[in-house]
Amino acid sequence: MNAFQFRDPVWLLLLIPVIGSSLLSIRRDRNSTVLYSNVELLKGLPVTLAQQLKRFLPWLKIGGLTLIVLALARPQSGREEFRIRTEGIAIEMCIDRSGSMRALDFPVDGEQVNRLAAVKRVFHQFVAGEGDFDGRPDDLIGLVAFGGFADAKCPPTLDHGALLDILDTVEIPEPVVDKHGRIINEQLWQEEQATAIGDAIAVGVDRLKDIKSKSRVILLLSDGENTAGVVQPEEAANAAAEFGIRIYTIGVGTTGMAPYPTTDAFGRNILRAQPVRLDEDSLKMLSQKTGGRYFNAQNAEALTEVYAEIDRLEKTETEGRVYTEYREMFQWLMLPGLGFVLLQVVLAATRFRGLP
16 A cells, blocks of 8 residues: 655645745736836737746745745655564464265365365365465465375465465375286375375374464364374274364265266277265364364355355464555655746746846
8 A cells, every 4th residue: 555644744834925925926027017107009919928927937836845844844754554463373274185075076166176186276276275265374374185095295385376276286095007907006096095084184293283372273174084193083093182273174975975087998088987985073073182174065155155164263363554655745846846946046047037
């Protein structure tokens, strides 16, 4: 926001006598006459350009003096900024990228997308402040992606641009095939289809436990039950509670059948319904042990509402202050003002000199 002020506005009072005396001087000069017996012969004489310009000579002086007075009042322009002193919170996002997140049951803008794409889209809005969100510019936010293994993608950071770039790289593991169509990473690919919720929470706790922040939170998004990993979810929740870290769990989808993209015997891409199970009891247990909350999101709209609710629950305390950096502008008025006055004096004493 641009700002303008007069640093010493008391000088502006000089405008009253300056303009008043100048107008009286102009009026007095107009009333000055030279006695002559008969001016009939003079009336027919043409008015020269110099005579026309001479009428504006007093106004040149008035303009110059006005600019000088304005310069004495020290005009200043600056940029006014509203800065916020914050006590941000620390958030660790734990996003499920297991095989079950491939289910195409989340409509977004009229198109069916898989669960991971919907989660990433709303997470992006939550961090960057798009759509219904204000953003979290003052919060440390990190990212853990997990399937059969938990992978710490990004430590808690204020560089949210880099965080969102890393988010774009999170994908559901795909099989690697050779030229004959055989899967060459069968064992690793099958392991990545599982869901290591306990390991993901343990990694999130490790990233948050040493951060000095008024609030530390783990947001866990998963559509399944814990089927892999070394650490049990309950053990990880107990560790989070010991460090004062709250866990918000978000169950993506529901128990039942969900459409999955697959390839039939003829090489065509088709959707095939497969059973899925959402272990809501375990997710509720994780949040209850740490003082958080459990949410269920069965579509993109519900997922947005869940993030909005968490956004309201975990607000950053702020203190607003206005800072303005000014620069002096008097020279832009003083120099022209002195020039106008000096020009008036020179012209009045030379080219437009009148009778005494």
